[in-house]
Amino acid sequence: MVTFIVMLCPVGIAVALIRRRTWAVPAGAVVRGDVPERLLRWAAGLMSAGRDEWGQAMVGELDHIDGLGRRCRFAAGCAGAALLLAPWGRAAAALWAMAVAAAGAACVYAAVAVRYRLGAGDWVFAVIALVILASFTLAAATLLRRPGIARPGLASGLFVALAWLALSGFSLDGIIAPVISLWSHLVLLIAVPVLVGVAGTLRDGSAITGRRTARLAAISAALGLYLYATIAVAVLGAGGPPDPGGTASSIVSDRLGNNVIADLLAVPLVTATVGWAAAAATARLRPYPAASLVTVPLTAAGPAGDGDPDPTATPHQAGRAARIASWHQTAYLLLLCAVIAAALVLAAATWLRG
Amino acid sequence: MQRNRPPSAQAIGVLRALAADPPRWRYGYDLAAEVHLKSGSLYPMLIRLADRGLLETSWEPALGSRPPRHLYRLTLAGREYVAGLPAAQTGRAIARPHHRWSEA
Numbered sequence: 001m002v003t004f005i006v007m008l009c010p011v012g013i014a015v016a017l018i019r020r021r022t023w024a025v026p027a028g029a030v031v032r033g034d035v036p037e038r039l040l041r042w043a044a045g046l047m048s049a050g051r052d053e054w055g056q057a058m059v060g061e062l063d064h065i066d067g068l069g070r071r072c073r074f075a076a077g078c079a080g081a082a083l084l085l086a087p088w089g090r091a092a093a094a095l096w097a098m099a100v101a102a103a104g105a106a107c108v109y110a111a112v113a114v115r116y117r118l119g120a121g122d123w124v125f126a127v128i129a130l131v132i133l134a135s136f137t138l139a140a141a142t143l144l145r146r147p148g149i150a151r152p153g154l155a156s157g158l159f160v161a162l163a164w165l166a167l168s169g170f171s172l173d174g175i176i177a178p179v180i181s182l183w184s185h186l187v188l189l190i191a192v193p194v195l196v197g198v199a200g201t202l203r204d205g206s207a208i209t210g211r212r213t214a215r216l217a218a219i220s221a222a223l224g225l226y227l228y229a230t231i232a233v234a235v236l237g238a239g240g241p242p243d244p245g246g247t248a249s250s251i252v253s254d255r256l257g258n259n260v261i262a263d264l265l266a267v268p269l270v271t272a273t274v275g276w277a278a279a280a281a282t283a284r285l286r287p288y289p290a291a292s293l294v295t296v297p298l299t300a301a302g303p304a305g306d307g308d309p310d311p312t313a314t315p316h317q318a319g320r321a322a323r324i325a326s327w328h329q330t331a332y333l334l335l336l337c338a339v340i341a342a343a344l345v346l347a348a349a350t351w352l353r354g
Numbered sequence: 355m356q357r358n359r360p361p362s363a364q365a366i367g368v369l370r371a372l373a374a375d376p377p378r379w380r381y382g383y384d385l386a387a388e389v390h391l392k393s394g395s396l397y398p399m400l401i402r403l404a405d406r407g408l409l410e411t412s413w414e415p416a417l418g419s420r421p422p423r424h425l426y427r428l429t430l431a432g433r434e435y436v437a438g439l440p441a442a443q444t445g446r447a448i449a450r451p452h453h454r455w456s457e458a
Binding site: 057063064081084 | 381382383392393394395396397398400401411420421422423424
C-alpha cells in the first residue's frame, strides 16, 4: 500500500498543479508578494468575518513597513494574533474534540509502551507521532477557522474514516491486519479522496474550498483512525490476528509503528493529495466565464476564489484565457488518462503480488 | 460573552499614548513603536479597546494602488476613561512598557 501511495501522490500533485487557476494581480495593484505579506494575507483569512477589517488593517500597515526583518517580525506577530483571536464560535468545539483525540491517542500509546516495556526506539517513534499529532491539531485550528470549511471538512473526514473502518469490518482485529484487495485500493486511495475533493469544490464552486475540505477531512480522519487503531493495540496487545515470530513486546511495537505509518502518514497524505487534485480538476472543468479563468483578485484574505470573475479583465485577457483553458483541457485529459492507467497498473500489480 | 476586565498596564500605555494628542489619528505601527509593543500584542489590544468603545478607527484614503491604512484615536469615552485613571496606575503603565506577557 505504501508503494501505491508513494506513486499516487506525485500524480495527484501534478494534476492539481496543472489544474489550478493562475493567480494574477488586479490591474494597477502593487503587491510585493514577499514572505511576510503572504504570511499575513494567509493569517488574515483566518480571522472571523466580524474581524475582517482588522485583518485588512494589518495588511495595510505591513505595506508601509520597510526592511525584511521588520516586515517579518510585524507579520509574524500579527499572524500569531490572528490565529488566536476570538471569536472561534463552534470551531472551538471541533478543535477541542480533535485535540482530545490527539492527546488520547498519545496517552494510549504511552500506556501501551509502559505496559509492554518497549525499548528506546518505540519512544523515539512516540515523539515523532507526538510531533505529527501536534502539527495536525495546529493545521486543524487554521482550517476550522476558515468560513464554510468546518462542517464539510469534518463530515468528509467522518466519511473517509468510515470507509477505512468498513475495510476492517468495524472490528479491532481488522484495523490491525486489514485485508487489502484490488477494489479496496481503488476505493480507499482514489475514489474516496476524489469524492471528498469533488464534493468540497461543488459546494461553492471554489477549488480553494475543495482542497481545504480535503485537508481537513484528511486530518480529522487520520486522528480518528489513529486513536481507534492505538486503542485496538492496547486492547488486543499481542493477541488478535496471528503475527508470525517475535515476542509480545516486538509484536506490539510493530503494530504501534504500523499505526503511525498507516494512519498518521499514509491516510492523510493520500486523502489530502488526491482530494486536492480532484478539487482543482473539478473547479477547472466547471463552466466559467472566460475572463474568470486567468485573473483571480487578491484580497486581504488571499485569493478570492477560483470562481470569482474579475471585472477588470480586458478582451485580450479573455482571449488569452480561452487559449490557456483549451491547452489545460488537453493536458487534463492526458493526465487523467495517465492517472487511471497508473492506478489500474498499480492495483493489478498489487493483486498479482498478493 | 464579552469580558469586561479592566485594561492591562500595556493597554493603559496605549490609551495614554493616544491621549497625548486626542484629535490626532495614529497608525498602528507607529503606536507599537511608541509604546514598545509587538504587533502580536498591539492588535488584539486595539481590537479589545475598540470593542469597549474606547477607541475609534478609520481608514486613510488609499494612495495610488497601495492598500489603505487603518487609523486609531480615542473616542470621547476613551478620553474620559484616561482622564479618570489613577495616577499610580498610569505611572505603572509607563514605567513598565516592556512587560507584555499578559497581552500576548
